[in-house]
Amino acid sequence: MRYLPLTDTDRSAMLEVIGAPDVDALFVDVPPEARLDGPIPGLPLHASEMAVEKHMRGLSKQNLAAADAPFFLGAGAYRHHVPASVDHIIQRGEFLTAYTPYQPEIAQGTLQMLFEFQSQVALLYGCAVANASMYDGSTACWEAISMASRITRRNRVVLSGALHPHYVEVVRTMAKFTGDSIADARPALQAQPDNAGLIARIDDQTASVVVQYPDILGRLPDLAEIAEAAHRHGALLVVVNTEPVALGAIKSPGELGADIVVGEGQSIGVGLQFGGPYLGLFAVRDPKHVRQMPGRLCGETVDADGKRGFVLTLSTREQHIRREKATSNICTNSGLCALAFSVHMTLLGEAGLRRLAAHNHQLACRAADVLSQVPGVTLLNPAFFNEFTVLLEGDARNIVRELADEGVLAGVSLGRLYPDLGDLAGGLLVAVTETTTEEDIHALAAALTEKLA
Amino acid sequence: MNAPNKSGWKPAMNAEGEMMAVSATYTGNRALMLDEPLIFEIGGTDTTGVDLPDIDTPASSRLGNLARTAEIGLPGLSEPETVRHYTRLSRQNYAIDLGLFPLGSCTMKHNPRLNEKVARMPGFADVHPLAPLPTIQGALGVIYELAEWLKTLTGMPAVAMSPKAGAHGELCGILAIRAALEARGDARKVVLCPESAHGTNPATAAFAGYEVEDIPATPEGRVDLAALTARLRPDVAAVMITNPNTCGLFERDFRKIADAVHAAGAFVYCDGANFNAIVGRVRPGDLGVDAMHINLHKTFSTPHGGGGPGSGPVVFSQALAPFAPLPFVERTEDGFMLVEEENLADHHRHSFGRMTAFHGQMGMFTRALTYMLSHGADGLKQVSEDAVLNANYILRSLEDVLHAPFADSGPCMHEALFGDRGFAEGMSTLDLAKGMIDEGFHPMTMYFPLVVHGAMLVEPTETESKAALDQFIGALRSVAKRAIAGDESLKSAPHFAPRRRLDETLAARKPVLAWNSPPQA
Numbered sequence: 001m002r003y004l005p006l007t008d009t010d011r012s013a014m015l016e017v018i019g020a021p022d023v024d025a026l027f028v029d030v031p032p033e034a035r036l037d038g039p040i041p042g043l044p045l046h047a048s049e050m051a052v053e054k055h056m057r058g059l060s061k062q063n064l065a066a067a068d069a070p071f072f073l074g075a076g077a078y079r080h081h082v083p084a085s086v087d088h089i090i091q092r093g094e095f096l097t098a099y100t101p102y103q104p105e106i107a108q109g110t111l112q113m114l115f116e117f118q119s120q121v122a123l124l125y126g127c128a129v130a131n132a133s134m135y136d137g138s139t140a141c142w143e144a145i146s147m148a149s150r151i152t153r154r155n156r157v158v159l160s161g162a163l164h165p166h167y168v169e170v171v172r173t174m175a176k177f178t179g180d181s182i183a184d185a186r187p188a189l190q191a192q193p194d195n196a197g198l199i200a201r202i203d204d205q206t207a208s209v210v211v212q213y214p215d216i217l218g219r220l221p222d223l224a225e226i227a228e229a230a231h232r233h234g235a236l237l238v239v240v241n242t243e244p245v246a247l248g249a250i251k252s253p254g255e256l257g258a259d260i261v262v263g264e265g266q267s268i269g270v271g272l273q274f275g276g277p278y279l280g281l282f283a284v285r286d287p288k289h290v291r292q293m294p295g296r297l298c299g300e301t302v303d304a305d306g307k308r309g310f311v312l313t314l315s316t317r318e319q320h321i322r323r324e325k326a327t328s329n330i331c332t333n334s335g336l337c338a339l340a341f342s343v344h345m346t347l348l349g350e351a352g353l354r355r356l357a358a359h360n361h362q363l364a365c366r367a368a369d370v371l372s373q374v375p376g377v378t379l380l381n382p383a384f385f386n387e388f389t390v391l392l393e394g395d396a397r398n399i400v401r402e403l404a405d406e407g408v409l410a411g412v413s414l415g416r417l418y419p420d421l422g423d424l425a426g427g428l429l430v431a432v433t434e435t436t437t438e439e440d441i442h443a444l445a446a447a448l449t450e451k452l453a
Numbered sequence: 454m455n456a457p458n459k460s461g462w463k464p465a466m467n468a469e470g471e472m473m474a475v476s477a478t479y480t481g482n483r484a485l486m487l488d489e490p491l492i493f494e495i496g497g498t499d500t501t502g503v504d505l506p507d508i509d510t511p512a513s514s515r516l517g518n519l520a521r522t523a524e525i526g527l528p529g530l531s532e533p534e535t536v537r538h539y540t541r542l543s544r545q546n547y548a549i550d551l552g553l554f555p556l557g558s559c560t561m562k563h564n565p566r567l568n569e570k571v572a573r574m575p576g577f578a579d580v581h582p583l584a585p586l587p588t589i590q591g592a593l594g595v596i597y598e599l600a601e602w603l604k605t606l607t608g609m610p611a612v613a614m615s616p617k618a619g620a621h622g623e624l625c626g627i628l629a630i631r632a633a634l635e636a637r638g639d640a641r642k643v644v645l646c647p648e649s650a651h652g653t654n655p656a657t658a659a660f661a662g663y664e665v666e667d668i669p670a671t672p673e674g675r676v677d678l679a680a681l682t683a684r685l686r687p688d689v690a691a692v693m694i695t696n697p698n699t700c701g702l703f704e705r706d707f708r709k710i711a712d713a714v715h716a717a718g719a720f721v722y723c724d725g726a727n728f729n730a731i732v733g734r735v736r737p738g739d740l741g742v743d744a745m746h747i748n749l750h751k752t753f754s755t756p757h758g759g760g761g762p763g764s765g766p767v768v769f770s771q772a773l774a775p776f777a778p779l780p781f782v783e784r785t786e787d788g789f790m791l792v793e794e795e796n797l798a799d800h801h802r803h804s805f806g807r808m809t810a811f812h813g814q815m816g817m818f819t820r821a822l823t824y825m826l827s828h829g830a831d832g833l834k835q836v837s838e839d840a841v842l843n844a845n846y847i848l849r850s851l852e853d854v855l856h857a858p859f860a861d862s863g864p865c866m867h868e869a870l871f872g873d874r875g876f877a878e879g880m881s882t883l884d885l886a887k888g889m890i891d892e893g894f895h896p897m898t899m900y901f902p903l904v905v906h907g908a909m910l911v912e913p914t915e916t917e918s919k920a921a922l923d924q925f926i927g928a929l930r931s932v933a934k935r936a937i938a939g940d941e942s943l944k945s946a947p948h949f950a951p952r953r954r955l956d957e958t959l960a961a962r963k964p965v966l967a968w969n970s971p972p973q974a
Contacts, residue, residue, distance in 0.1 A: 004916065018845045020845070027703075033739070036834075038834075040606060052826045062591030066581060087573070089540070096756045105947050109759075170810065172806060176806065274582050276811060276814040323656055329620045329657040331619065346538070354521075356503070383515050409584060409585075
């Protein structure tokens, strides 16, 4: 076995030191009826590196990679170019095979990176403090709701109708067990987000109002008026962002009055990876809320010689100290994805991020114009960043499936996201990034033209 | 011939004309010990390491009134500066790739590089989670195949693949238990956890709305069966037990515990953090477990990455399987399909719901499956045997210098537990741990489990050679003897790390959590 260094000679010598006749004697506390004599039946035996790679490559080839097709899928997971140096750096063993930095004297690499990451996220979100990451956007969203309920000592949650349906499902699932009452709404195919309807649902029992920005249909809700309404009722505004690149082009949620900003960081550095691992981002605008935050926080301090250094801090919020009184049960975060995000963001910098965002927006505008010319296609939203909704004359889900057979990955149909809402069946979400080419846009337009004729 | 010394630098001399050690350098660095500023101190908002092709469509803006006007303040670096920045940072980290990483309960084993290669295959890394099913049959196939492995290895009939990490898996298990109890109209209030439990266990139970009560341990370090049985009244929903437990011992009475719990109408949650001690040799299903999470980043070698991402699939007994969360993969005549909200009614109407967007940690699934295929059933059995052998070797090689509170409780499993009894007054486990840093090792898990004073939990894993173990044992013996003798120099250790002891009190009292921000109140 190529990963096991002990030889039989070693094993015998070690058993002698231990004073055990054989290795079975070390498992003496396992009751006989639960002990297995040989390898577990029903599984293959060990295989060479070459054989395993071949097997896995076979499975890999049964998927259509985004790079191999005109590709327009988004809805909370976006394909962006990740610079080669990002993957090189996250594969350095000192990052890849390090543990959570509980021994700060020999973990300054990870800790300084986390401090930089927190600072980058806080700036991007327009917030004071960000944590060292959560599992993903959807779980970060629930944690934000949970935190808002702790702060306000209320438990009514108002969800925007245009919050990602998977995020809504996660919230519904968790609320069943915590007793939070969820006031949700269904999305409607309107050109503008229904801010008035949302504001009308906020009352004096509301703990948090949760709004996605840009929303699931790609629209851009004006957060400022929602923040004002939430605050008037003593509620907190939680803003969810699933496309961080957008924040290079549009105002930050913090700037518009959000209290807690959470989101999916996958777009920067992480890649599609069939949905995970992703990167939950979590930040608060008001520093006084820091002690109610979930997850790990890295802070600056000095060592015994007075040199600057970094440590995990405020851990009295966390499960390993507070046990059943912790702010969350979270333990592992998404450290390596946070590193990928931070490296990519460092490569971009302000200038690069703004250019990237402008580039995405410009290509998306181009795609919207080209697709709008296709008979049977209507553009829903006048304002968007890099993803918009078009209405097709026909069942968009079926059309997406048929186009996939022809090698075009056309986007995410609303039927895929909202299978039980028949009136949304014509909706198709189209995401455009810097990886999209003019040829891709025309390939999609041509395929839709043929399909809708 | 010596090269001429053009710089004119010469070593400092004392009054007697003897060469003195160089105590300071111009840069503050010392050869390969390189400090690195923050990106905010070296980068600029107008610098970038990324370029994009020009596009020839006219610029347009459809951002409504929300176009960003304010500067963000994000510093950028060119590619060479970026690579150097992170490479310099990386060298201030300890890692498995550098040496033995004896963190008890955390399982720091070698991360095979084939796993990394496979996870980056375009068919896995560059696939969208919402792509049409016919285009993702291989990805669904990975999830299905891994699920089959996990069910077979644990002897359990069902598995939920979506939980994102161990603690998320614990929550998944406890929510399924609560859903099952509610389905039979049996609201129960209490979850029992041993005193030695991981902190996530009580935190999870509390999050799911349960009151948590401790179960005492016997003097030999195992769950007190009599005390547990006495507490099994009708208000108990579940018992959460780690097996092997956090004292490194197999719970001999596990089957009896499970039978008693079931007889009381409650469920058995097993914390699978230590599954690596028994994988391939013992199936938790044979012990009466109802739910158990499996940390793929522990038992199945996916990298810890400085704190994640993890992955925590949960196996279920027949009684809990109907309540497992969405989504999961089923095999049909037409290929693999996803069971989600829309086809719930036909397949899985008792599911307690969805815990995360999309389908789980695919990047970890490919790595774990690669690891399993590499080892096979025989190799995995060897994995747990070598892990247990290595831990017992450490236990018996050190018990004459370090207090081993449960040395008489039988063999340990994959980790050896020591306490601080016998240290000189004023010497602590922390001092010993920091002394191990100077010896070139990451310290063991400290002050956990809570049931042993000054606990030190040592888990070598199966991927260490005997030579590496012998060096570690020699180092730990040496530092332990210094702690027993009261060597004051340990109090200020580490002396040779990139940083000396850090002021954690200052960090917590005046938190500075972002660049250029005032300390938070």
